[in-house]
Amino acid sequence: MNRAFSLMLIVPALIVSIGVGSSRADELRATGDLGVVVERMTGSLLIVDQSERAAIGRVEGLGDLSHASVVFSPDQQYAFVFGRDGGLTKVDLLIGEIAGRVVQSGNAIGGAISDDGKLVAVSNYEPGGVRVFDASTLELVADIPTGSKTIGLVDAPGRRFVFTLWDLGETWIADFSSGMPQITKITGIGDRPYDALITADGRRYIAGLFGEDGLTALDLWEQQPTPERILAGYGRGEDALPVYKMPHLEGWALAGERFVLPAVGRHEVLWVDARTLEETGRTKTHGQPVFAVARPDGRQVWVNFAHPLNDTVQIIDTPSGEVVHSLKPGPAVLHMEFTPRGHEVWVSVRDAGRIDIYDTRTFEKTGEIAADSPSGIFFTARAHRTGL
Amino acid sequence: MNRAFSLMLIVPALIVSIGVGSSRADELRATGDLGVVVERMTGSLLIVDQSERAAIGRVEGLGDLSHASVVFSPDQQYAFVFGRDGGLTKVDLLIGEIAGRVVQSGNAIGGAISDDGKLVAVSNYEPGGVRVFDASTLELVADIPTGSKTIGLVDAPGRRFVFTLWDLGETWIADFSSGMPQITKITGIGDRPYDALITADGRRYIAGLFGEDGLTALDLWEQQPTPERILAGYGRGEDALPVYKMPHLEGWALAGERFVLPAVGRHEVLWVDARTLEETGRTKTHGQPVFAVARPDGRQVWVNFAHPLNDTVQIIDTPSGEVVHSLKPGPAVLHMEFTPRGHEVWVSVRDAGRIDIYDTRTFEKTGEIAADSPSGIFFTARAHRTGL
Numbered sequence: 001m002n003r004a005f006s007l008m009l010i011v012p013a014l015i016v017s018i019g020v021g022s023s024r025a026d027e028l029r030a031t032g033d034l035g036v037v038v039e040r041m042t043g044s045l046l047i048v049d050q051s052e053r054a055a056i057g058r059v060e061g062l063g064d065l066s067h068a069s070v071v072f073s074p075d076q077q078y079a080f081v082f083g084r085d086g087g088l089t090k091v092d093l094l095i096g097e098i099a100g101r102v103v104q105s106g107n108a109i110g111g112a113i114s115d116d117g118k119l120v121a122v123s124n125y126e127p128g129g130v131r132v133f134d135a136s137t138l139e140l141v142a143d144i145p146t147g148s149k150t151i152g153l154v155d156a157p158g159r160r161f162v163f164t165l166w167d168l169g170e171t172w173i174a175d176f177s178s179g180m181p182q183i184t185k186i187t188g189i190g191d192r193p194y195d196a197l198i199t200a201d202g203r204r205y206i207a208g209l210f211g212e213d214g215l216t217a218l219d220l221w222e223q224q225p226t227p228e229r230i231l232a233g234y235g236r237g238e239d240a241l242p243v244y245k246m247p248h249l250e251g252w253a254l255a256g257e258r259f260v261l262p263a264v265g266r267h268e269v270l271w272v273d274a275r276t277l278e279e280t281g282r283t284k285t286h287g288q289p290v291f292a293v294a295r296p297d298g299r300q301v302w303v304n305f306a307h308p309l310n311d312t313v314q315i316i317d318t319p320s321g322e323v324v325h326s327l328k329p330g331p332a333v334l335h336m337e338f339t340p341r342g343h344e345v346w347v348s349v350r351d352a353g354r355i356d357i358y359d360t361r362t363f364e365k366t367g368e369i370a371a372d373s374p375s376g377i378f379f380t381a382r383a384h385r386t387g388l
Numbered sequence: 389m390n391r392a393f394s395l396m397l398i399v400p401a402l403i404v405s406i407g408v409g410s411s412r413a414d415e416l417r418a419t420g421d422l423g424v425v426v427e428r429m430t431g432s433l434l435i436v437d438q439s440e441r442a443a444i445g446r447v448e449g450l451g452d453l454s455h456a457s458v459v460f461s462p463d464q465q466y467a468f469v470f471g472r473d474g475g476l477t478k479v480d481l482l483i484g485e486i487a488g489r490v491v492q493s494g495n496a497i498g499g500a501i502s503d504d505g506k507l508v509a510v511s512n513y514e515p516g517g518v519r520v521f522d523a524s525t526l527e528l529v530a531d532i533p534t535g536s537k538t539i540g541l542v543d544a545p546g547r548r549f550v551f552t553l554w555d556l557g558e559t560w561i562a563d564f565s566s567g568m569p570q571i572t573k574i575t576g577i578g579d580r581p582y583d584a585l586i587t588a589d590g591r592r593y594i595a596g597l598f599g600e601d602g603l604t605a606l607d608l609w610e611q612q613p614t615p616e617r618i619l620a621g622y623g624r625g626e627d628a629l630p631v632y633k634m635p636h637l638e639g640w641a642l643a644g645e646r647f648v649l650p651a652v653g654r655h656e657v658l659w660v661d662a663r664t665l666e667e668t669g670r671t672k673t674h675g676q677p678v679f680a681v682a683r684p685d686g687r688q689v690w691v692n693f694a695h696p697l698n699d700t701v702q703i704i705d706t707p708s709g710e711v712v713h714s715l716k717p718g719p720a721v722l723h724m725e726f727t728p729r730g731h732e733v734w735v736s737v738r739d740a741g742r743i744d745i746y747d748t749r750t751f752e753k754t755g756e757i758a759a760d761s762p763s764g765i766f767f768t769a770r771a772h773r774t775g776l
Contacts, residue, residue, distance in 0.1 A: 028482055031418040032464030032771055051463055051505070074728070075439055076420030076464075094416055115729040117439070157685040157730055158749050177749055202685040203644070221644075221687060221707060256591070256609075257663060275645060275663075297545040297590040297774065299609060319609060340462070340772030341503040342545055361546050361565055383420055384728030384769040386685065 031076035034093050035337070035379035037348065037355060038081075039372040040065045045081060046371050047093055050339055050346075050379065053357055053367035057096035063087035063103070068376060069110050072383035073135060074117035079378070080135070082111040088122055090138060093380070100138040104131050112155040115386070119176060121161045123153035130163055130174065132181070142181055144174060152196025152207055152249075154387045156220055164193045164207050171196075171207065171218060171227075188227050189216045197249040198387035204277075206230070208249045217277060230277040234264060241265050245306075253294030253301055255318040260301050262289035269303060271321060283321050286312050291335065294318075295360055296342040304333045304347075313347065315363070325363050329356045334374070340381035348374035419464035422481050423725070423767035425736065425743060426469075427760040428453045433469060434759050435481055438727055438734075438767060441745055441755035445484035451475035451491070456764060457498050460771035461523060462505035467766070468523070470499040476510055478526060481768070488526040492519050500543040503774070507564060509549045511541035518551055518562065520569070530569055532562060540584025540595055540637075542775045544608055552581045552595050559584075559595065559606060559615075576615050577604045585637040586775035592665075594618070596637045605665060618665040622652065629653050633694075641682030641689055643706040648689050650677035657691060659709060671709050674700050679723065682706075683748055684730040692721045692735075701735065703751070713751050717744045725765035736762035 037046040037055075043065050047057040062068075064085035071080050078099060081089045086105035091098055105124040112121050119141060121132045129145040130153060148165035156162050159177040164170070169189045174181040191211025198205050198220075205218045205225075213235035218225040241264065252259040252272075258280060259272040269292045271281045287309030294301050301316040310332050315325040331351035338345050344366060347356045350373050357367040382388040425434040425443075431453050435445040450456075452473035459468050466487060469477045474493035479486055493512040500509050507529060509520045517533040518541060536555035544550050547565040552558070557577045562569040579599025586593050586608075593606045593613075601623035606613040629652065640647040640660075646668060647660040657680045659669045675697030682689050689704040698720050703713040719739035726733050732754060735744045738761050745755040770776040 030461075030463040030465030030482060031420055032460075032768060033462045072420075073418075074421045075418040077418030094418060116727075116731045157683075157687065159731065201644075203687075256589075295545075299545065299591075341774055343504045343547065380420060381772040384772065386729055 029094060031093060031380055033380070034076065035346075035377060036070055036079050036081075036091070036093070037369075037371050037374045038065050038068045038070070038376040038378075040068065040350075040375045041373040043083075044372065045079070045091055046369075046374070047091075047096060048346075048355070048369065048377075050344075053369070055369050055371070057093075059091050059096060059098060061098065062089045062091075062101075065375075067109070070376065070378040070382075071111060071113040071120070071388070072378075072380050073113070074383055076380040076383050078135075079380075080111065080113060080120050082108060082122055084108065086122075086124065088120065088133065088138065090135075102133065102138045104133070104140075109151055110153055112153050112161055112387075114155055114159050114161070114176065115157055116159060117383075119159070119161075121153060121155075121163075121174075123150040123163050125149045128165075128167075130161065132161070132174075132176070142174075142176075144172075144181065144183070146172065151194060152205075154196065154198040154205065156198060156205070157202045157386060162196075162198065162205050162220070164189060164196050166192055166194065169193060171205065173220070173225075184224065186218060186225055186227060190214075190227070190229075192243075194243055194246055195249040197252060199252070200254060200386060202386040206249065206252070208234075208246060210243050210246060231270075231272065231279060233279060234270070239265060247290065253292055253298075255294040255298040255301055258318075260292045260294065260316070260318075262292050262303075269301070269316070281321060283316055283323065285316075285323065286314050286326065292316075293336050293338065295345075296338055296340065300324075300360060302336050302345060304336060307332075310334075327358070327363065330354065335376050337377035337379055340379065346377050346379075348377055350374055417482060419481060419768055421768070422464065423734075423765060424458055424467050424469075424479070424481070425757075425759050425762045426453050426456045426458070426764040426766075428456065428738075428763045429761040431471075432760065433467070433479055434757075434762070435479075435484060436734075436743070436757065436765075438732075441757070443757050443759070447479050447484060447486060449486065450477045450479075450489075453763075455497070458764065458766040458770075459499060459501040459508070459776070460766075460768050461501070462771055464768040464771050466523075467768075468499065468501060468508050470496060470510055472496065474510075474512065476508065476521065476526065478523075490521065490526050492521070492528075497537075497539055498541055500541050500549055500775075502543055502547050502549070502564065503545055504547060505771075507547070507549075509541060509543075509551075509562075511538040511551050513537045516553075516555070518549065520549070520562075520564070530562075530564075532560075532569065532571070534560065539582060540593075542584065542586040542593070544586060544593070545590045545774060548608075550584075550586065550593050550608070552577060552584050554580055554582065557581060559593065559613075561608070561613075572612065574606060574613055574615060578602075578615075578617075580631075582631050582634055583637040585640060587640070588642060588774060590774040594637065594640070596622075596634060598631050598634060619658075619660065619667060621667060622658070627653060635678065641680055641686075643682040643686040643689055646706075648680045648682065648704070648706075650680050650691075657689070657704070669709055671704055671711065673704075673711070674702050674714065680704075681724050681726065683733075684726055684728065688712075688748060690724050690733060692724060695720075698722075715746070715751065718742065722763045723765050725767055728767065728769035734765050734767075736765055738762055 148167035153163040196207040287305030536553035541551040584595040675693030
């Protein structure tokens with residue numbers, strides 16, 4: 001633990017600019033309705049205000065933000081941004097500046113924050129493992145080498161992090177509840193797990209497999225969870241896909257009593273009983289789905305699609321499982337984020353350089369915001385949810 | 389609508405004091421980890437910071453706060469406090485002052501905020517009905533007289549409020565999605581409904597009945613919901629109780645696949661299948677439960693009890709349904725509120741003049757805060773949940 005690591009360096013928080021609006025300390029502002037938009041081409045972050053439907057600041061100098069993800073501190077003042085290049089950047093949303101930055105590996109893939117908000121973890125491809133940092137100072141707290149590319153890192157209740165080893169087919173649970181991590185290792189997850197998720201209640205951890213059909217589920221309420229194979233039909237598609245085309249598993253949408261998830265390599269979403277994890281049906285869609293996101297009340301599911309059909313969004317009605325509406329926001333719809341109680345949805349339209357905002361009841365557009373190649377949209381309400 | 393109402397008056401926001409710490413505008417502060425504690429004897433509100441485990445301000449002059457409840461604006465800057473005397477007070481958590489106050493009826497019982505945060509509704513005993521206010525200005529937007537004491541007011545997705553008529557046994561849905569409310573009336577709810585709740589997904593509305601055994605459920609996903617009687621065994625107890633002793637239904641705790649709720653007049657909690665709404669078992673408890681609150685991950689349920697056994701809290705393990713721990717925080721434990729991801733719980737101990745904070749994993753006390761006859765504790769994360 002805590003071994004020296006040559007790639008790690010603290011970058012002074014100098015490269016900062018507020019290009020859009022102002023988000024200065026002298027302006028009183030609450031943080032419950034803020035959010036950030038990842039601008040992937042420029043390595044910058046747009047700070048947005050949901051109530052104003054506006055950008056209030058831009059922070060630059062975050063490195064390679066392709067496939068970036070974001071978590072928030074419990075007070076919703078700070079965003080922790082995980083870049084593909086191993087950069088972990090802490091952004092102060094109230095001041096609109098970088099509060100700290102560490103380049104902690106050469107190639108990283110996502111991160112998480114502990115339930116008490118004290119620890120931030122990053123999973124790394126190279127060197128393979130998980131590094132855990134003090135959320136306040138960004139100092140290294142623990143280094144957990146795994147001897148494998150490490151994916152599917154999530155937080156779980158009880159100051160735990162859960163992550164999975166691509167090369168070894170193992171899932172590890174690192175329990176930080178009593179200081180240094182206690183590691184529980186679970187073998188037999190399957191052939192080359194490529195991504196994983198945790199359900200919103202923090203109970204079930206589900207890994208997708210690149211090397212075989214089906215998925216593997218763990219019940220984290222068990223003392224020593226046992227891998228259970230589920231959804232044997234959830235395969236690599238008619239034609240085996242390269243790993244970068246396998247669907248993200250960043251959170252299955254719970255819609256009523258069912259999860260809904262993108263099919264692999266097909267123009268369909270799958271409905272899965274939330275209790276038995278068995279497939280209960282499918283809905284034909286416009287293209288190959290990338291994200292199927294449930295409105296927070298589960299009454300609707302919004303779906304976007306892979307290239308070249310990625311100018312379209314479809315809305316599925318949960319009780320009937322039917323597509324009830326289609327929208328064409330513009331070229332390259334990359335991500336969708338609902339307001340916390342679901343009255344609006346924000347959609348990033350990368351090649352139009354725009355965020356579009358829709359009323360989820362009328363499907364009318366209620367606003368738009370200019371953004372530079374926007375991809376992921378993350379609202380601060382995620383701070384209070386497990387696994388987001 | 390909008391008829392003049394003699395009791396309504398705007399009270400200037402003069403009666404304000406900051407007795408504890410400081411929460412001034414010149415201090416930069418995020419709002420995601422704030423909360424308020426109702427001090428019922430003094431009609432004041434303590435503003436608290438979860439991360440600091442401390443009070444940061446006190447606001448006085450809120451009138452009669454017996455059975456007060458609180459909702460929050462989406463940005464988590466404002467608390468709307470509903471007093472028993474018909475007072476609706478808007479408190480600015482960042483400045484620590486009253487931002488507005490209306491005494492809108494003679495006798496009120498709870499309120500709600502619309503999913504877009506624009507409307508605040510209050511349900512009134514006298515005169516019976518619901519009044520809806522602009523959340524920004526506290527101006528009256530709509531007056532909905534019902535000809536009955538009105539209870540069980542909640543927000544539902546789609547800019548709707550749902551509430552129930554004690555005298556008439558009806559539930560009304562007021563849909564504000566297109567300006568003035570469209571009212572849907574559902575008859576046959578039962579004999580003297582005394583309280584109601586909405587499930588966290590905003591789908592099911594469940595009313596408790598004073599005049600008969602059992603409860604009544606509505607599926608709000610239906611265009612014209614039909615009352616369904618459930619839990620026929622959920623009665624008034626061996627000895628019929630007065631209405632003020634019937635259990636609050638302010639939100640059934642979802643623990644795994646089951647709801648858990650206080651039995652009526654018995655030393656038990658009931659387990660109810662979340663899908664079928666049928667009883668699946670009971671757990672014997674120390675006393676007659678008042679609140680059975682699930683930790684956000686559902687893994688534990690914390691229970692407090694009615695006088696004279698109200699010095700105790702019991703913790704039930706969800707999978708086994710067994711009591712795994714008991715605490716005696718002190719005299720008159722009135723309320724419990726979990727941090728949003730459940731690592732800690734705050735407990736109000738009224739007659740000790742204290743809020744106690746516990747680690748939910750170790751059950752160790754991690755902090756305490758002095759408070760004047762504390763009752764309800766409300767954290768700002770409620771802003772992003774339906775029905776809270």
